[in-house]
Amino acid sequence: QQDTSLEFIASNIDILGTLLPEQLLKPQVGIVCGSGLSTLAASFRERVEVPYSSLKGFGTSTVPGHKSALAFGLLGPADGVPVVAMLGRFHAYEGHSLSTVVYPVRVMARLGVKNLIITNAAGSLDPGLPVGTIVSIRDHLALPNLTGFNPLLGPAKPQYPRFLPLSTAYSHSLRRALFHAAHQLALPASAVGEGTYAWVSGPTYESPAEGRFLRAAGASVVGMSTVPEVLAAREEGVEVCVLSLVTNFVVIPDRYRSVREEVDAELAGTPLPPSPQVEVSHEEVLAIGKEKSEVMRALVEKTIELIGKG
Numbered sequence: 001q002q003d004t005s006l007e008f009i010a011s012n013i014d015i016l017g018t019l020l021p022e023q024l025l026k027p028q029v030g031i032v033c034g035s036g037l038s039t040l041a042a043s044f045r046e047r048v049e050v051p052y053s054s055l056k057g058f059g060t061s062t063v064p065g066h067k068s069a070l071a072f073g074l075l076g077p078a079d080g081v082p083v084v085a086m087l088g089r090f091h092a093y094e095g096h097s098l099s100t101v102v103y104p105v106r107v108m109a110r111l112g113v114k115n116l117i118i119t120n121a122a123g124s125l126d127p128g129l130p131v132g133t134i135v136s137i138r139d140h141l142a143l144p145n146l147t148g149f150n151p152l153l154g155p156a157k158p159q160y161p162r163f164l165p166l167s168t169a170y171s172h173s174l175r176r177a178l179f180h181a182a183h184q185l186a187l188p189a190s191a192v193g194e195g196t197y198a199w200v201s202g203p204t205y206e207s208p209a210e211g212r213f214l215r216a217a218g219a220s221v222v223g224m225s226t227v228p229e230v231l232a233a234r235e236e237g238v239e240v241c242v243l244s245l246v247t248n249f250v251v252i253p254d255r256y257r258s259v260r261e262e263v264d265a266e267l268a269g270t271p272l273p274p275s276p277q278v279e280v281s282h283e284e285v286l287a288i289g290k291e292k293s294e295v296m297r298a299l300v301e302k303t304i305e306l307i308g309k310g
């Protein structure tokens with residue numbers, strides 16, 4: 001179990017005090033970089049990277065496409081907004097406890113982060129959200145949370161609400177800022193959609209029946225991250241904006257090909273045309289991340305500019 005005591009977290013603030021110039025020490029906005037999206041921090045000014053290994057309580061990200069460092073810097077016009085980005089996040093499927101997964105969010109909150117922009121790669125369950133679409137998340141469906149795998153399980157702590165409401169988890173004002181940013185960047189309407197994120201534990205991609213189940217339950221996209229961080233951020237009183245980049249369609253055939261018919265037809269000398277076999281791969285996920293990372297970066301930066309220092 002991760003030590004999330006205020007004292008332990010505060011020890012990181014002391015370490016960072018020795019590594020960062022004064023102007024970077026109190027970031028206002030946090031960014032979590034999803035798979036293939038570490039370039040979100042590429043244009044930070046006065047950028048300083050601090051490896052997780054030089055901090056206390058951070059795990060190491062083991063997923064290809066993820067680094068393991070916090071990047072500090074300034075974004076936006078004039079003297080800029082101090083920001084911090086997680087280059088590489090932790091997932092439960094890597095064997096990390098959920099308290100390790102959400103720990104960096106708690107550190108960012110204690111450093112002063114008021115608004116957190118979380119990005120991820122996700123599979124689409126909605127034909128209206130094709131590959132390459134950026135989806136502004138407005139709600140989530142988290143089967144693990146409903147079935148006893150919730151990062152906030154544990155004894156009550158005086159500094160946190162016991163029963164955290166989630167009806168306003170995805171900040172309306174940040175989502176407004178995001179769509180204003182999309183307009184200012186003249187992105188076509190189809191580039192940024194809205195939807196509900198289903199959190200699954202992974203590491204397996206969904207079976208077709210699971211994909212259909214999640215779609216029927218109201219999810220638009222599905223992924224293996226983000227919801228734990230959202231819960232911790234909300235517990236810490238941080239406003240949250242989530243952007244999912246659709247990297248693939250979840251394979252959901254509406255009807256299964258009958259293998260009996262296939263074999264019977266073959267034996268009758270009238271074979272059916274081969275049925276397509278589709279599989280999603282992590283390489284595909286990373287490639288789309290790379291292709292779209294510039295748009296993502298522009299959108300995140302413009303949104304932060306619109307949020308300002310507030």
Ligand code: HPA
Nearest residue numbers: 121122123222223224285
């Ligand atoms: N399913 C779950 N997680 C994902 C997917 C997917 O199809 N694509 C990227 N992350």
